[in-house]
Amino acid sequence: MLNQDTKKILSLAVPAALSNFLDIVQVLVDMIMLGRVSPSAIASAGISMQFLGLLYAMMATFSVGTSVVISRYIGAKQYSQANKTAFSISVFSLLLSIPFTILGFFFSKYIFMFMAGSDEVIRLGQEYFSILALTFPVLFMEMAIYSAFNAAGDTKTPLKIVIVANIINTVLAYGLIFGNFGFPRLEVKGAAIATAISYYISFFMYLYVINSKHSKIRFEFEFLLEEVKKILKIGIPSGFERTLTYFSFLLFVKIIADYGIYTLAGYHVGLRIEGLAFMPGFGFTIAAMTLVGQSLGSNNPQQAEVYAKEIIKIASIFMGLMGVVMVIFPEYLAMVFTNDKKTIEEASLYLRIVGLTQIPLAIGFVLSGVLRGAGATKTTLYINTFSLWVLRIIPAYILSKIFGNILFVYLAMFLETYLKAAILWYFFKKGDWKKIKV
Structure with a gap:
């Protein structure tokens, strides 16, 4: 029940x-x-x-x-x-x-x-x-x-x-x-x-x-011009963050493209499949932003934290189950999009790796929503920008040049997902987000 x-x-x-x-x-x-x-x-x-x-x-x-x-x-x-x-x-x-x-x-x-x-x-x-x-x-x-x-x-x-x-x-x-x-x-x-x-x-x-x-x-x-100014003060860091994220993903694709057409095609097939797993994550992000914002608006930060932890649990179950499917049945998922054997192999490699990251990814989605819902958009800007560029893009590029193997590029992505979830959890537990005035 x-x-x-x-x-x-x-x-x-x-x-x-x-x-x-x-x-x-x-x-x-x-x-x-x-x-x-x-x-x-x-x-x-x-x-x-x-x-x-x-x-x-x-x-x-x-x-x-x-x-x-x-x-x-x-x-x-x-x-x-x-x-x-x-x-x-x-x-x-x-x-x-x-x-x-x-x-x-x-x-x-x-x-x-x-x-x-x-x-x-x-x-x-x-x-x-x-x-x-x-x-x-x-x-x-x-x-x-x-x-x-x-x-x-x-x-x-x-x-x-x-x-x-x-x-x-x-x-x-x-x-x-x-x-x-x-x-x-x-x-x-x-x-x-x-x-x-x-x-x-x-x-x-x-x-x-x-x-x-x-x-x-x-x-x-x-x-009300003052309300627009208030919205922009909170929103500009998020707009900047998402724009930087967009360009960082394009650069990540460029690194992958160096491994040839089959690897690139496999990555895009895998990304489309993973995108379906993102949908619960986006939904729980919106739930987190809404419930945390409303709880803080009613001066009930304890309730905001209760909601946040409950959303993390539910999102982790949903996305974790999808991750299990990606790890066990990647070939069957890829075959929906292509019948090329080499592309299926490359997509399966990507899916097995990202399948193991779905729970920390769920935690990252929800906690980013919690912090944004509280108005801590500068915090999410700093964390997500640092994580994507310093923990993912740069290591992926270096590992790619050293080993020349796509597996190490995906390894950088794998580790970055876990590290970002840990960093977001640290700032969540610190609790400063509960005191932000909007």
Whole structure:
């Protein structure tokens, strides 16, 4: 029988995890369809998604701060202030999106000239990304509203919205890419249009809900500049951290790429599979941020610590079980993505190693969420940046040059995951995060 704390944690974490999972599914569906058009089509969309990933990393500048500030107000039962803050950060995120929209629409060609040598990929990529850029205003605002819903303890509404958006995107993409259902065959342009329409529909659904009477968080139309400043003060370190993390992963891929196409392909197959294991981790991170923020907002730091420890236990069980599957059945998992024997062997090596890191990875996910939820975003910036660069990237590069064996690169990753979990645990037990004023 589940206790009340466990039920509350799962009610937040499971919908959040499913929302993240469905976001990945939407991208995979588009990529699978474009894979049937041409290699250039899938390459242009793939590069676009890489830059969109960087944009999402930058959005942490206001999304994390929004979660922290609004969860505190919800915990303190200052609902009007929470509502005004949600409106204020949504307006700010709209203004922030404008330069990115202009750059994406008018200068996307140069992005693809830098990333791709093929004229066809450059042409298709510009076509795809310029359409996608027109969605940036709603993407930025939606991220702010999504964070506000999570902070209020409502992760079910975002899940319902992403389900509807996914269905719309899949149907439209199938019609517009291949010319089905009476639509013209637009291929890459069709994929971009389908994605853009689904993004706008998703945004308008958020607007409808947040202005309804039954929503846990609602817009109150008063712009509070001080609340925006407060959010940015907390959020800028997180945005910087996630952007650095994004680039560090690109550099890690570069180290792996030196071992050849099969190793690189195996790594990407393994990473896709591991990404499914990340979903519970993301869900529990959101649960940790929300419950810790609300507990501290209600001046109950002891309850915040109780929630944190309980979330660690549950997340470790979920991700630990997934790790067992990765260690025992890696070949069968890899065969879902490829039938190339050498690629399966390389993916299996990666999966066996990361399978053994799933529990410390779960601890790292949750404790990062705890510290961010408390407002200790500078602490997570320092820890995660130090860990990725000093404990992973640099050792991986050195070991790679000394031994010339991919196993030692993965060994650096393995050790870094354990060491980072230990460092985060030290700062968690130290307890300074309980005293942060927001």
